[in-house]
Amino acid sequence: MMLAVLAVLEPIERPLTSLLEWLHGSLGLSWAWSIVALTIIVRMALVPLTVRQIHSMQAMQAHMPEMKAIQQRYKNDRQKKNEELMKFYRENKINPAASCLPILFQIPIFISLFFVLKDFEKEVLPEYPGSDLHWLGLVPNITDAANSHWTGYLLLALYATSQTASTLLMSQTMDKTQRTLMLILPIAFLFVVLNFPSGLVIYWVTTNLWTVGQGLVTRGLRPKQKQPPKRTSRTPPKERAEPVAADGAEPVEAPAEKQAPSQPRRVKRKKKRKAKR
Amino acid sequence: MIVLRLPAYVGMALVYGYRYTLGALFPASCKYHPSCSQYALDALRSYGLVRGSVLAGWRLLRCNPWSHGGVDYVEQQRLFR
Numbered sequence: 001m002m003l004a005v006l007a008v009l010e011p012i013e014r015p016l017t018s019l020l021e022w023l024h025g026s027l028g029l030s031w032a033w034s035i036v037a038l039t040i041i042v043r044m045a046l047v048p049l050t051v052r053q054i055h056s057m058q059a060m061q062a063h064m065p066e067m068k069a070i071q072q073r074y075k076n077d078r079q080k081k082n083e084e085l086m087k088f089y090r091e092n093k094i095n096p097a098a099s100c101l102p103i104l105f106q107i108p109i110f111i112s113l114f115f116v117l118k119d120f121e122k123e124v125l126p127e128y129p130g131s132d133l134h135w136l137g138l139v140p141n142i143t144d145a146a147n148s149h150w151t152g153y154l155l156l157a158l159y160a161t162s163q164t165a166s167t168l169l170m171s172q173t174m175d176k177t178q179r180t181l182m183l184i185l186p187i188a189f190l191f192v193v194l195n196f197p198s199g200l201v202i203y204w205v206t207t208n209l210w211t212v213g214q215g216l217v218t219r220g221l222r223p224k225q226k227q228p229p230k231r232t233s234r235t236p237p238k239e240r241a242e243p244v245a246a247d248g249a250e251p252v253e254a255p256a257e258k259q260a261p262s263q264p265r266r267v268k269r270k271k272k273r274k275a276k277r
Numbered sequence: 278m279i280v281l282r283l284p285a286y287v288g289m290a291l292v293y294g295y296r297y298t299l300g301a302l303f304p305a306s307c308k309y310h311p312s313c314s315q316y317a318l319d320a321l322r323s324y325g326l327v328r329g330s331v332l333a334g335w336r337l338l339r340c341n342p343w344s345h346g347g348v349d350y351v352e353q354q355r356l357f358r
């Protein structure tokens with residue numbers, strides 16, 4: 001089983017190693033900074049995927065009140081709530097921000113980097129005499145386990161913070177239970193991460209920070225929602241009409257007009273017209 | 278007959294393994310309901326290792342930034358009849 005995994009990862013490990021070697025040898029970055037650079041390169045390669053995410057996050061933000069309403073309505077039935085939410089996405093042509101595929105791309109890279117760093121001292125370092133594995137003069141050896149030095153714990157704290165921040169940013173539309181779970185699990189896994197090479201934690205912190213930065217940029221790009229001019233007791237038809245109008249994509253006047261006749265408003269209007277005449 | 282279902286159980290064990298290790302480490306959620314991992318479990322349970330894996334793989338491919346997500350149960354699949 002393990003061998004099969006290694007065989008699958010081999011074609012990823014080799015380019016990763018060469019990339020690290022290039023960053024170190026040609027650009028003169030230290031090994032630790034090479035990992036940071038590598039992370040940034042990986043995330044930049046994923047940006048085309050992320051552009052879609054940014055659009056979808058904007059759409060989601062625009063529909064937030066309705067989604068909150070659905071979550072409130074079905075708060076006791078998780079299954080039903082998820083179903084209704086997904087239906088709502090589909091009807092409003094929202095692509096939910098998260099999707100499994102981009103994450104799936106990152107997992108093999110992550111595991112490969114684990115193996116690359118594990119054998120780094122044996123396989124790569126001898127070719128570069130005189131280079132050392134410290135980071136910022138603080139972390140003495142990035143291939144050692146994070147719990148081997150006090151700075152490792154510092155890195156872990158950074159990891160936990162950045163992970164929490166990125167989860168908070170990415171999960172705003174998730175339901176509460178799921179969100180809490182997503183926040184707790186990484187912290188619960190800290191004791192596993194303790195034994196990972198510090199370099200891997202560096203990768204992780206960098207990728208999380210990238211996610212956070214991306215999330216913040218996304219938020220900055222989001223067009224500010226216009227405040228509804230009037231407050232009425234009957235909000236549902238208004239809510240439905242407004243975000244679509246803000247998008248300017250599709251005219252959804254039709255349903256609004258269909259609903260109008262059943263409401264007393266039109267009756268009033270007729271009366272006014274009669275009065276004018 | 279349980280022997281015949283063993284491969285599917287191995288696959289399901291792998292999905293559970295993913296869920297509680299790597300899946301927990303990456304901040305993400307699925308755009309579909311049920312989620313991709315749940316879909317994989319359902320597919321493996323109802324269709325066995327080979328067809329279940331194909332269904333799960335197809336679902337993962339659909340779970341990309343360009344798709345719309347939505348409600349999508351294994352029973353609604355049209356690959357295998």
